[in-house]
Structure formats: C-alpha cells, structure tokens
Amino acid sequence: VSSVIVAGIGMHPWGKWGRNFVEYGVDAARKALDDAGIAWTDVQFVSGADTVRNGYPGYVAGATFAQALGWTGAKVASSYAACASGATAIDVARMRILAGACDVALVVGADTTPKGFLAPTGGDRPDDPDWLRFRLLGATNTTYFGLYARRRMDLYGATELDFAKVKVKNSEAGQHNPNARYPKAFTVEQVLESPMVSDPLRLLNICATSDGGAAVVLVSEDYAKQHDVPTTVKVAAVSTVTPTYPNTVIEMPNFATDSAAVAGLPERPFRDDIAHAAYEEAGLGPEDLSLAEVYDLSSALELDWYENIGLCPPGEAEKLLNDGDTNLGGRIPVNPSGGLGAFGEAVPAQAIAQVCEVTWQLRGHAGARQVEGARVGLTANQGLFGHGSSVILTT
C-alpha cells in the first residue's frame, strides 16, 4: 500500500478572539497550502471538521471553507465527531487518497467558542441525553473529568500534586509554542491555589474553551514524487473506532455504562481500543513512539492516557510522570505542544492541531519544544458519544 503524505500544516493561533470561525479556518488553510507549496486551485478534495456552535455554516464546514477560499469545483465532505471531528475529517481525506479518488486533499477545522462551561443545545429537549444530564444531575463536562481523577486517587494513590505537575510540565513546553493561548509557565503553587471546580480538579487542571483553527494538506505518494513535495512525514494510521459492547467506563453524556452482566467485561476499555487500533494498522507499538500528543481535557486525564496508549501498566502513570519520563527531554515526551492545558479546546480544530504538532516534531522544526530525533508520533483523543481518534505519523 502506498502512503499518504502530510505535505503541509498550518494553524491560526488559539485564543479568545471572538471573531468568525471561518476566518481562523481560512488562515490555517492558507498557511498549510503555503507550507506544502500547493495552490488552493490544485486541491481536489476539501474535508471540513464541523462546529456545532456557529450555526449552519459550522454544520457544513467543508463547503463553508471552500466558499471562503473561492469555489473551484473541488469535491467536499463535512464531518462531525465531537472532539474527534478533526481526526475523522483526516480519515475521510486520506481514504479518498488511498482509494485513488484524489491526490491532493485539504483538511480544515476551526471554532469560535462561548465563555464558560460548554452547555447543551438549548430549548426543552427531554429525549436528548446531553440535555438531560445537565437538567437531572448537573453533570457538566468537568463532572466526568472529576470522576476519573477521584478514581485515580482512591485506586492508585494519585495526589493533587501529581495533577498539578502535569499542568506544570505541559506549560513549560507550551510556553515556547507561538500558537498556544497560554504560552506561560505555571507553578505547582499556582495550580494548587486555583479555585476548586469539580473536586479534586481545580481551574488550572481543566482545559478552557478556545477559538482556533488548524489545517493539513494530504497528498498521495505519487503526487509528492511528481511535484517534489517532501515525503518526510507519512500517515501510518488513523483510528476512528467506536467502543465494543459493553463499554464499562462511564462516559459523557451518559447516565450509565453498558451492562457487563451478560456480555462480560470487554477485552480492552474503549480508550485502550482507540490506540490499539492505531498501533495495529501502523504495525507499531508504544515502544516505537518518540512522542505523544494526548487529550488532557484535565491534567488527571493525561495520566489515564499514559496507560490507555500503553506507555505503562494501569496505576503506574504517576511514577512515569514523577520520574520525568514524559517531560520534554524525557524518555517519551507527552504533549510537547503544551497540550490542551496550554491551548484550551477548539473542538473541531484540536485533533488536527495534534497532527500539526507531531508533524513539526518529525520534521525537526519544533524549536525549543523539539523532541530530539523524533521519528514516530501518536495523537490520541476521544469524542463525545463514542468517537475514537488516534493518528500515528512516521518519518
């Protein structure tokens, strides 16, 4: 099988800019096209990652970005998979390339977010679990992150200090990232003195909601060779798996898990499955990774991910962290971009931004954040309602 090449990447800086999301997407797309040295008019397929917070243009993001860049007759698709939307849009584009249906694809995601907690769609919606969890329980997104964090404490002896150290680690890398919303180093004291949100998680343990945009240009190997596009970074795998019944970990926006009474426990929990499927496709394992970008919606959740992507057995993530293994300069750096802690989340752009960071790392262009000798990078993320998202890039 021939490879799909990451020819270009681009990001509009994350922030709370309050402008139209299309502006961020177009900026990111132009940067990615310039980076690839490919003209917009040569793009054959546009793959948009949708936003559901910006009205109709957000639901048809692929066409929205194509119109903004100027209609060219390119084919289009728009994908929504919550936090996994970006990876789904990447998968749609690379599958068209692998199928031989196109040679040049542009993937774009961008968002403009409101202040405060992400809230469900408005109105009276008593048959929508995402509405009901707020109405009947007050189960905000951070509630679920708090449940996972508390379980780590009671089960594995994790401490608030461990969670704070994750935030500090990521901020030390993220301060060097020009696209990060919070490019500054935080201290353990600042984290531990920030207001409690969903006990044991404090404000500085939890990712904010941000505006931002990210784009990648994918091309076929043949196209790259014919047009002298560098083939440094290849897409080795994209995992967009759903859970396998029964999903026995309580997940947003659910009131309950699946029942294990008849089906028995699954071979692997869902988050393990996400990375497992990516490793299987790439023919690689956790021992091959140079770095990972994981979805630290909370700093405690980053520790769960260490185990989910196989960096260590369950219960040993705190040791990995405290040994400095996941620091920049450590054995397996995690979130050298600064992660969501430094960015905040721009939902449809975030999984694409993870791929941008791994690409910069594999090219050796990450500056002060550079992981020395990076050759293989994995991204991991999970979208509401059961969307897996993991991408493996190799040199």
Place this chain on the structure above:
Amino acid sequence: MTAARPAIEGWFVDGDEPSLTGKRCDECGTYVFPPRAWTCPNPTCRSAQLSDVALSRTGTVWSYTTNHYEPPEPYIAPDPFEPYTIVAVELSGEGLVVLGQLDGDPAELRVGDSVELTTGVLYTDDEGPATIWRWRRVMQEATS
C-alpha cells in the same frame, strides 16, 4: 400544596423503597439504563422485546466529585447556589455503573463505599416540587 412529581417520567419509582427503572432484554437478559424502547444494546442479540425491571437499590461507589460552580441551563440551581456531589455507583446485580447526586456529606465518601438509593427534591417550579433519585451512603460499621 402541590404534590411532588418525578423530574422525569419512567426512570425511577418513588416510595419507602425507591428504585431505578431499567429495561431487561426478554431474550438475552442484558440490562440497560436509562430505560429505552428500542432494541437490545447487546450486539449479538436481535431482540426488540425489553421489559421494565426494578434495578438493585444498592451498590458500591465507583467514583464521586463535588461541583463548586453553578452549571449552565437547563440545570435549575438553588439560589444561592450550593455545591453538590455526583456519585457513580456500581449496582450490585446488573453490571451497570449509574450516576446520581449524593444525599449527604461527601467528606467521608470513598471509592468502594456501600450506598443505597433514595429520592429527594431536585427543584421546585410553578408546578411544585420535582423529585429525582439520589445515592446515600450506608453506614457499614454502626457503633454498638
């Protein structure tokens, strides 16, 4: 005074011994909560026949968290706002983990503690009080 009504119909039964109402597949025996009208969630079962079942009133704490900020709508928060605790509970018989608010003080709560189902008022509006299920810690070692 207006009589209390459930904040959601058909998800729990109130009374001296309240219980959550789930569904159980007539064919394979799989449980599901919240109750749903369509097919069995077990992918190896094609049954569409699910019957109401009262779920276990007791379980153990899988995890818990206390929210210190007022959630957005449609949550109806008391004025002034008071922090509240959400517990994830592993039911004793059904292989399900179910969320609910905690009735009581979270200070002594730990993963693995025994809890039982109770009910309470979630909010009061023009139609009167609306009730919801809650979890309450069971004192395991009463002083004798």
